[in-house]
Amino acid sequence: MTIYEGHFNDQDYRIAIVISRFNEAITTRLLDGAVDNLVRHGVAKDRIDVYWVPGAYEIPFMAKKAVQSERYDGLVTLGAVIRGETSHYDLVTNGVANGVLELNITSPIPVTFGVVTTENVDQAMQRSGVKAGNKGYDTAQALLEMISLSRQLD
Ligand SMILES: Nc1c(NC[C@H](O)[C@H](O)[C@H](O)CO)[nH]c(=O)[nH]c1=O
Numbered sequence: 001m002t003i004y005e006g007h008f009n010d011q012d013y014r015i016a017i018v019i020s021r022f023n024e025a026i027t028t029r030l031l032d033g034a035v036d037n038l039v040r041h042g043v044a045k046d047r048i049d050v051y052w053v054p055g056a057y058e059i060p061f062m063a064k065k066a067v068q069s070e071r072y073d074g075l076v077t078l079g080a081v082i083r084g085e086t087s088h089y090d091l092v093t094n095g096v097a098n099g100v101l102e103l104n105i106t107s108p109i110p111v112t113f114g115v116v117t118t119e120n121v122d123q124a125m126q127r128s129g130v131k132a133g134n135k136g137y138d139t140a141q142a143l144l145e146m147i148s149l150s151r152q153l154d
């Protein structure tokens with residue numbers, strides 16, 4: 001992968017990661033991927049704050065608090081919503097997606113969406129560090145680029 005000059009030249013970023021505990025076996029793998037990417041690109045580990053919430057539905061609330069704190073240059077949100085027997089999956093996925101989207105477009109800092117929404121555990125496993133990559137790593141990558149890009153218009 002080519003790292004274009006100027007995209008990742010300012011590594012004094014302060015990052016918040018808001019992550020849900022539900023399906024923790026998956027979300028911890030997403031977190032590992034996200035932190036791995038951030039550190040590889042020069043973000044100091046002690047400038048990455050992690051906030052754990054009970055489930056994906058609580059992510060938007062804590063993400064908004066993090067934005068309002070004005071401590072961060074960007075936010076990563078991570079979660080894993082796996083379909084069950086009822087329509088609850090649809091409510092949770094729509095809730096978290098709409099909540100993070102609203103933050104993304106109304107906040108002064110970038111907020112990226114790393115909540116995997118899958119039909120079964122295997123699909124979630126594949127997207128958290130197995131053959132389909134790691135969505136946590138990808139979401140952190142998107143944030144680094146968005147912070148760099150948004151700073152060009154400050
Ligand atoms: N089923 C999943 C949930 N459900 C819990 C909700 O996110 C929420 O915490 C609860 O409704 C209380 O407000 N959360 C996930 O992150 N993933 C799931 O698969």
Ligand SMILES: CC(=O)[C@@H](O)COP(=O)(O)O
Binds near residue numbers: 088
């Ligand atoms: C995504 C969910 O809320 C889901 O895991 C809950 O499972 P169920 O629909 O069987 O209650």
